Amino acid sequence: MYRVSAIVLTLVLGSILLAQAVPAFAGCNGCDEGLNINANVRWRSEADGKDFNGDTDMALSSSMRARLGFSYFQNNVGGVFQLQYPHTLGWNSGALNTDVNLDVHQAYLDICNLCLDGLSFRVGRTELSYGDQRLVGPVGWSNIGRVFDGMIFSYSKEDKFWADLFFTKQAERSNANPDPTVPGEGFEKDDLFFGFWGMHVPSKINVFFLHNRNAGQATDSAWVTSLSRSTFGVHYWNNFKDPGLKALFDFAYQTGTRKNLTVSPVGETDIAAWMVLFGLWYNLDVGPLESIGAGIDMVSGDDDATDDKINNFDNLYYTGHKWRGYMDYFITSDTTGLNDIFFNLKVKCLLMENTYWKLAFHNFTTGVDYASVVDSSKTNALGNEIDLVLTRKIRSNLTCQAGLGYFMPAEDWKGSNADNALWAFLQLHAKFGKSCSK
Secondary structure (H helix, E strand, O other): OHHHHHHHHHHHHHHHHHOOOOOOOOOOOOOOOEEEEEEEEEEEEEEEEOOOOOOOOOEEEEEEEEEEEEEEEEOOEEEEEEEEEEEEOOOOHHHOOOOOOOEEEEEEEEEOOOOOOOEEEEEEEEOOOOOOOOOEOOOOOOOOOOOEEEEEEEEEEOOOEEEEEEEEEEEOOOOOOOOOOOOOOHHHHOEEEEEEEEEEOOOOEEEEEEEEEEEEEOOOOOEEEEEEEEEEEEEEEEEEOOOOEEEEEEEEEEEEEEEEOOOOOOEEEEEEEEEEEEEEEEEEEEOOEEEEEEEEEEEOOOOOOOOOEEOOOOOOEOOHHHHOOOOOOOOOOOOOOEEEEEEEEEEEOOOOOOEEEEEEEEEEEEEEEEEOOOOOOEEEEEEEEEEEEEEEEEEOOEEEEEEEEEEEEOHHHHOOOOOOEEEEEEEEEEEEEOOOOO
8 A cells, every 4th residue: 555655656746846837936935046044053051950859959051052054046946954053061072072963954955836836845854833833843942853854745825825735754664674574565664744734814724634654563573553643623823903812722633543563463542632722812012011811721631541542642743842831841742631721921121122021820730630649549730830031132133031930749749748840041042144944
């Protein structure tokens, strides 16, 4: 099946590339013709006291990330190449050793207005970001960031709609395991992530279908599909300027199967899980008060690991730091699920121009009850987090941020002797040139 799919995909792609491109504007992803160079450098220092133990000292560390990108566009064809150097400061330079952390963050080919006006094609290594990054995002806070290897077909119709159809490969095993005596051909040995994301521009409604297909070896060494999971739903974000109201809604449902390859015959479990996020923000514009907001982010959990259903939602490739508190306690997908009730407040700083404060409060509970570490009773409490971040635009291309996080854990989660946790950061981020990413 996957061999036939690969042949069909190759033929379709080849026929499109051989077609006559329609001449139109240059640089469909926002850059002018010719050479474009952009760079950004970010330094961050952190004081980490997130271990819930007040007797230990806070761990101090600093990191730096430098990115340098080159792009060249001509006749609706462009190439992008971006280098990245992520580094944790403190390397022992006195040892006269090299520090090889340089890698290629992005490298891709863009073809604009392919066959018809509004259709573009990208192939290579690229960041993906859809909606509010609740399911797919580049994780900008990370010192490395997330990228995908694959191809994207994009089509847009003026201000009416746009749609992306993408195909990416998470793990390539066909070349790594070419033994013809072991069953498994084509994509059967690979991990794949592909799907569709589109938006009706006037209504601001996004619809999506995302699919993960992972492979594994069964007890007889044959490569089989170990995970087939589909995620579909809607995303809505709108800014109603007259009442000064911003509204956000996310809904996703997951279905499919996961196989247990460690037993013979292979066991199979169905997937049925969901995610809902709803938020409202109101622009106050009353003195220093700029906006206030509140919302809830809920994902389902699995209360019975022994039954024939997987009910805990997988957050896929989301930017967890953006949504679940800056202290990053809950960025992974857990079997108990998670409920996050949040409140936001944005305040202008009266003492400095181009400066504002953001205050966020999070109340975390699990989606299903868990056993308390204190008395084994059933509970869902996790704790509360308060984040305070100051952002100042020092120059047009230089931003400074300082933040503080404070977490108050529930006794049932961390024990009666757990202390409140503290975390702080200071960050400088400079940007140069014009980025050519979509």
